[in-house]
Amino acid sequence: MNGATPKQDSGNPPTLSVVVPMYNETANVLALYDRLRAVLEATGERWELIFVNDGSRDETLAALTALHQRDVHVRVIDLARNFGKEVALSAGLDHASGEAIIPIDADLQDPPELIPELLRCWKDGAEVVNATRRSRDGEGWVKKTTANMFYYVLEKMTRIPIPRNTGDFRLISRPALQVLQRMPERSRFMKGMFAWVGFRQATVLFDRAPRHAGATKWNYWRLWNLALEGITSFSSLPLRVWSYLGLGVATFAFLYMVFLMIRTLIFGIDVPGYASLMVVVLFIGGIQLIGLGVLGEYLARIFEEVKARPLYVVREQLGFSQETVDYVKTLPGR
Ligand code: UDP
Ligand code: MG
Numbered sequence: 001m002n003g004a005t006p007k008q009d010s011g012n013p014p015t016l017s018v019v020v021p022m023y024n025e026t027a028n029v030l031a032l033y034d035r036l037r038a039v040l041e042a043t044g045e046r047w048e049l050i051f052v053n054d055g056s057r058d059e060t061l062a063a064l065t066a067l068h069q070r071d072v073h074v075r076v077i078d079l080a081r082n083f084g085k086e087v088a089l090s091a092g093l094d095h096a097s098g099e100a101i102i103p104i105d106a107d108l109q110d111p112p113e114l115i116p117e118l119l120r121c122w123k124d125g126a127e128v129v130n131a132t133r134r135s136r137d138g139e140g141w142v143k144k145t146t147a148n149m150f151y152y153v154l155e156k157m158t159r160i161p162i163p164r165n166t167g168d169f170r171l172i173s174r175p176a177l178q179v180l181q182r183m184p185e186r187s188r189f190m191k192g193m194f195a196w197v198g199f200r201q202a203t204v205l206f207d208r209a210p211r212h213a214g215a216t217k218w219n220y221w222r223l224w225n226l227a228l229e230g231i232t233s234f235s236s237l238p239l240r241v242w243s244y245l246g247l248g249v250a251t252f253a254f255l256y257m258v259f260l261m262i263r264t265l266i267f268g269i270d271v272p273g274y275a276s277l278m279v280v281v282l283f284i285g286g287i288q289l290i291g292l293g294v295l296g297e298y299l300a301r302i303f304e305e306v307k308a309r310p311l312y313v314v315r316e317q318l319g320f321s322q323e324t325v326d327y328v329k330t331l332p333g334r
């Protein structure tokens with residue numbers, strides 16, 4: 001036993017809620033808990049620790065249940081299957097009762113020791129405190145370059161200032177969280193959604209550590225899809241660009257037609273031109289397919305939204321005052 005004090009302070013809501021989504025993180029549970037507890041005890045605030053088990057296939061749930069039995073600060077939400085990090089995080093946020101809520105990754109890449117500084121900014125009046133990576137050391141140049149390109153494109157395409165190199169590690173005050181909970185979308189690009197909320201935002205810089213244990217679930221294909229999610233959720237530019245592109249191509253075609261007519265009138269009919277014809281047909285065909293593909297990206301997302309399925313399903317929850325499990329979470333206004 002780690003000397004955890006099992007004192008029950010259920011009557012009063014905590015000031016601080018730390019929310020951790022977890023997928024196959026057995027090897028990190030204890031190390032994370034120890035470091036978080038040390039930091040949170042030192043703040044002198046009332047706190048709770050919400051772990052969301054996102055359908056792990058290893059011993060994560062057993063480890064979390066053991067922790068909950070040992071320390072009343074620990075609350076556990078067990079989702080019915082793997083819903084993905086963004087949804088798991090949303091589930092945790094919905095169950096948080098603190099005045100300041102801190103989402104953090106389970107792999108100790110985000111240092112818990114930064115929490116007092118986040119708290120200080122919050123007490124100084126910031127309603128959202130972003131934790132931004134000072135450097136991306138330990139990442140290859142491919143990852144760095146693609147990440148930079150992504151942030152550049154996103155900045156150009158949307159009017160919402162989405163902070164660079166900022167993950168989900170941050171502090172959100174309850175008012176900001178309430179706004180976030182009113183955002184019903186199923187395409188949950190969290191860093192964009194946090195930024196959309198607005199409010200008085202502050203930034204704290206930190207150095208990101210490598211993963212404590214286990215492997216990342218992000219490969220380039222998933223990162224690419226995350227990028228698509230971000231762009232389609234926060235910009236309609238890719239949809240609208242086609243009218244202008246079409247207008248440009250049509251104008252060019254018209255001018256070329258005039259040129260060809262005049263040339264034919266002066267110099268007579270000119271038969272060769274197979275190669276240029278082929279290039280033009282293939283080029284326009286390619287452009288049209290890309291346009292269709294972009295339409296498809298948005299259409300698929302609209303389809304996801306109109307189905308309006310629940311965002312997540314809770315199988316079991318430990319440590320929450322209302323012991324009846326609300327299996328299905330439906331969003332407001334649905
Ligand atoms: N995670 C999750 N569900 C998933 C994938 C990841 O809850 O389907 C959690 C994971 O356990 C970790 C956090 O999301 O706490 C970040 O995941 P990871 O470290 O793999 O991402 P990275 O740090 O590489 O962006
Ligand atoms: Mg990580």
